[in-house]
Amino acid sequence: MNASVRSAPLGAHDSAAHDEPTRDELPFIEKRLALLFGCFVMVMTLFGLQSYKLTVIEGSVYTDRSENNFLSELPLIAPRGQILDRYGAPLAINEPSFEIRMSPFRLKPDEIRATGRRVAELLGRPDINQRAEKVLSLAYAWQSTSLVQNLSLDQVLPIQEQGFMLPGVIITPHTRRVYPAGELTGHITGHVGHISPEEKAQFRARGYLNQELVGKLAAELAFEDLLHGRAGSEIVERDAYGRPRSSYVDQPAQPGNALYLTLDLGLQRLAHALLGDYHGAIIVMDPRDGAVLAAVDRPGYDPNRPTRGQQYSKLILSPSAKGFPPGSTFKVVTAAAGLTAGFAPTDSVNCDGAYHLAGIRFPCHLRWGHDWENLYDALQHSCNVFFYRWAHLAGVRNMAAMAAGFGFGQPTGFELAPPGKEGGATLVNPNLTRVPTGKVLQMGIGQGELIGVTPIQMARAYAALCNGGKLFKPRILHEVRTAQGERIRVGQPEEQGALPLAEEHRRQILEGLRRVAQEPGGTGSRAGFNKAWRVAGKTGTAETGIPGKPSNAWFCGFAPFENPEVLVIVMVEQAGHGGDVAAPLARQLLAFYFGEPEPVIQPAIGEDKKPAQSGD
Structure with missing residues (x-):
């Protein structure tokens, strides 16, 4: 019996034998798998930790960053x-x-x-x-x-x-x-x-x-x-x-x-209306503490349109560094220098219309003269010759020292002045000895190159003269309140010194100023001050030094005479006589202050274009 047998292809057994790992290869493969799994676990752990960090630990930071992209x-x-x-x-x-x-x-x-x-x-x-x-x-x-x-x-x-x-x-x-x-x-x-x-x-x-x-x-x-x-x-x-x-x-x-x-807007409005289109400055002050009640400067400027108009202020600055000539308003300084030097207020000087020095004639504003004048008469009539004489006898040192004592030639410290820029003042050095006598005479009546002032300096000086001799820093700050209305600061008077003037001498000068405003013949009496106000003051007609131009008109006055509570300084440029122009403006301001307002009337300024002689 024969059986046919089909033989397997060559090499088939060898291939099948290699499809499965051998017992010797298994340990090596297991190690590789364990390493791979370990790496996977490690990566996932890192991812987890980073996620935890970003979402839990630093989550608020990144949330804020995200939100702020839209905020x-x-x-x-x-x-x-x-x-x-x-x-x-x-x-x-x-x-x-x-x-x-x-x-x-x-x-x-x-x-x-x-x-x-x-x-x-x-x-x-x-x-x-x-x-x-x-x-x-x-x-x-x-x-x-x-x-x-x-x-x-x-x-x-x-x-x-x-x-x-x-x-x-x-x-x-x-x-x-x-x-x-x-x-x-x-x-x-x-x-x-x-x-x-x-x-x-x-x-x-x-x-x-x-x-x-x-x-x-x-x-x-x-x-x-x-x-x-x-x-x-x-x-x-x-x-x-x-x-x-x-x-x-x-x-x-x-x-x-x-x-x-400290400003009173009603008083400010009146002062502004009184100056009208004329150039000049008006200051109303409480002489008892230096508080400024009104301060008008023309020409002015509209702060709503600050690029237009004149921004510098004549109150604290002047068109030139020399300041304005004060004219006869400065005669109170000459009087103080003479009294302090030992002159008596009853000493008389004969005024025949001029003072003569080395062949040079220094005129009085009254061409035919005032005859014999003592201090009270000379202040009342504003006699130039009397004050030429007293300035001559007192000398430049006494004159300059007394002017400095009145606060001239130095900043007032007024709050509105730019820091370090208050100027417009001239005062001769008191230590100078070789000053021409003619210049000293001119200084005696508030003219010439030895003296120049600003209205705010004049206000400080006259305030001290009438308040008992205290030089107060002019101030504008009344009080400060928070937006909720709580008062956190109140403006306080600040004394800067005292006039170097004996009380007796101060009162003698004040008597002369009373006569200026209240007695017939006084250069300020023509303004028609109400006698009940008891006004005292001094007029000034200051030559500008500009050929053919009218003089600057000044008036410095206060009331009541016995216990002053209001001071008025008026300076109108190229306007004429102080008694005819500046004093009537002061009268209207005082009428408003004392509750007797008048219709606004501007004097006929500049009708007489002839330069007024310095004096009245």
Whole structure:
């Protein structure tokens, strides 16, 4: 029996034998699998740890970062403190104002330009298109730039209503500084302006924002630290297209303090009206403490439009560094120098119309002379010859020393003067000995190159003369209150010294000033002061040194004579005689002060164009 057997292909057994690992290969394979599994577990563990770190340990950090991609912090500029007169009448206030800014956050250039065009159309301001181009050049997407400022609520409403169509637009509320009295108080309030490039480092160190307004002149500058508030911040939430969705105040802005000045706006308004279009200055002061009740300077300027008008003030500065010649109002200093040198008030000098020195004639304003005059007569009639004589005998040292004792030739410290810039005053050095006698004579009647003054210096000097001899620093600050009305500071009188004048001598001079205003023949009596006011004062007619030009008219007066409570200084440039021009203006101011207001009447200034002789 034969059986056929099919043989397997060559090598088949060998291939089958290699499909399964041999007993020797198993340990090696198991090690590789264990290593691979270990690596897998390690990777998953690292992923898990990192996930835990990101979501649990540092989750809040990344959440904040994510949210802040849609949040931006904007500064809230603090409202500036108000400035008011002593009775609360507004002199500098804030009105609502709006600024439109734009940010390129998540916006394409075409979207930025389209938004700029739309804003320009809504406001009727084609120039906004150019400003929108600046948005494209911002270094960081979260920055913003201003498109337009100082918009009213009516102007900004269309922008607000269409905000959903204006991606990147931010409406920021501000306040605009407004001066209700305008030019009437321009030299008192001053004005504000943007921080200049030269000032940036200084104000940044004091915590200011670059876009804040700062005081540039007068009270706004002098009281910057009191008026400036503290800026806050606002958080604005945007959608993915950069459009604002909501906002909240993160840090409220703290308004500046309210300043109450010593000024009486009613008296200020009258003084301004009395000067009218004439150049000059008027100061009304309380001589008991140096408080300024009115201070008008013409020509003036409107702080609402600070680039127009004359910003320097004659009250503390003058057109030249020399100051104004005081004319016969300075004769009280000559009288004080003579009395202190030992002259008697009853000593008489014969005035025949001129004083003669080395063949030179120094004229009196009364060409035919006053005859024999003592100190009281000479003050009453403003006799030049008498004061030439006393200045000659007293000498330049005594004259200069007494003038310095009255506060001339030095700053008054008036708060409105720019720091270190109060000027407009001249006084000869008391140590000089070789001064021509003719110049000393001229100084004796308030003329010449040895003496120049400002109205505020004259106010300080006459206040000291009538208040018992105390030189008070002129002041304008009455009190300071917080925005909530809490009084935090009250202005205080500051004595700067005392007149170097015996009380007896002071009273003798005052008697002469009483006669000026109250006795017939007094150079101030023509003004018609009410006798009940008990006015005393001194007129002045100061030559300007400009050929053919009328003299400056002065009057320095106070009332009541026995216990003065109000002082008036009037100086009108190139107006003529002090008794005819300045004294009548002072009368109207005193009438208002004493509750007997008169119709505003301006004297006929400058009708007689002939230069008035220095004296009355």
